[in-house]
Amino acid sequence: MARTPFEHGADARADSCFVSESAQDPFEEHRNLLFAVAYRMLGTAADAEDAVQDAWLRWSAGDRGDVADPKAYLVRITTNIALDRLRSARAQRETYVGPWLPEPILTSPDIAEATEMSESVSMAMLVVLETLSPLERAVFVLKEVFGYPYAEIGKAIDRSESSVRQLGTRARKHVEARRPRFEAGGAERRAATDRFFDAVLGGDINRLMEVLAPDVALWTDGGGKVQAARRVIHGADKVGRWLTAVSGVPYAGVEWDDMRPRRVRLNGEPGLVVDGPDGPITAFVVALGADGRVEAIHIVSNPDKLQAVAAGRELPI
Structure with a gap:
């Protein structure tokens, strides 16, 4: 099957700003959001695109008759695909030659109104996220970056809400101890x-x-x-x-x-x-x-x- 087109990247908050040829298709409507989640989970644009492609294949082939919230459903699919890929990537990165760094990607020059979002995708932050377990990383990305409630995250990764809260607390403390401290404009x-x-x-x-x-x-x-x-x-x-x-x-x-x-x-x-x-x-x-x-x-x-x-x-x- 031909690869679906992926034009630009992701706007984490305003995922509906991407104008697609299939504006009525929920997948196209939320494509930017899915890439944003996958990129922060995986650290490379290529892997994020592959994860979004896999999510599209599942969305296209699945029975969506019982899907009440397409956005939540798509985020859940993408998160689990990214988790599987991240677990596999961890083993591969153990044999990587030299230090492993995330893949850089160009970003909009005007981030004055998106400081928190820009920090969440910074190279320094992605390096810190590499030190989390896959589940901790998923919870941190969904909660701290995109603001999903713990109950919804639990459904996405098949964990109880209390377990997700514990994962989130550990991840947040770990990140806070290692994140850059420069606060200037x-x-x-x-x-x-x-x-x-x-x-x-x-x-x-x-x-x-x-x-x-x-x-x-x-x-x-x-x-x-x-x-x-x-x-x-x-x-x-x-x-x-x-x-x-x-x-x-x-x-x-x-x-x-x-x-x-x-x-x-x-x-x-x-x-x-x-x-x-x-x-x-x-x-x-x-x-x-x-x-x-x-x-x-x-x-x-x-x-x-x-x-x-x-x-x-x-x-x-």
């Missing part, structure tokens, strides 16, 4: 990240040291397909030296003079994509600490995880 966030990107592109270690937090962590995801650090690098001195060492030299078979950096918004945050002649070769996203300095750097260079960026696919939030 968009202009300050942009200025802080611009200082970092300027220092990286200029290969200026002194400027880098000014913007890096002492305990900064650098994650580089090459997936064994391009050169990348095999472990997370910790500490401003080591991170600064690693970044300046790779600045100005060929990467992924592309000469420095053939690279074209562009400032974009990735996962709700200011980001940097470096393009080569054939498309993106790497993407940078940073997380800022309470003092406005960079405390985490996420660099995705695995070409399999740059396809959404290469396609220009945007996730409205």
Whole structure:
């Protein structure tokens, strides 16, 4: 069967804003919401699209005569498909070469009215969500991001309401202990990240040291397909030296003079994509600490995880 078209991504709150050719079809009406749930559950746009496709197949083939609430039914299907995929992915990621990072995706430049939603899809948050169990992640996404009541979540994942509350409490405490603490507005966030990107592109270690937090962590995801650090690098001195060492030299078979950096918004945050002649070769996203300095750097260079960026696919939030 041919794959159903998936045009853009998801708007977590306003899932009805997507104008489809089948506006009367409940699946098309809620497609954006389903992608939003699946992406936050799975961490990659490709897997999220596959989960939405599987949900469409079940929706199309199933008997919907007894479905009183199509939206809840579709969310339940998608959540369970994502859970199954996440459990399988966990085993695969144990043998992944180097650190595993979520797949970056372009997001709308105007997030002033969607701060909570943008945080829920940030690279730093998705990295934290990777440390939850699949069930904890499902409960956190459905409750904390989309505001579903515990009773409804219980029906979606086939657990009692009390069990879901316990899962939600554990997940929330875990996330709160690890989530970024920078609370400044968009202009300050942009200025802080611009200082970092300027220092990286200029290969200026002194400027880098000014913007890096002492305990900064650098994650580089090459997936064994391009050169990348095999472990997370910790500490401003080591991170600064690693970044300046790779600045100005060929990467992924592309000469420095053939690279074209562009400032974009990735996962709700200011980001940097470096393009080569054939498309993106790497993407940078940073997380800022309470003092406005960079405390985490996420660099995705695995070409399999740059396809959404290469396609220009945007996730409205």
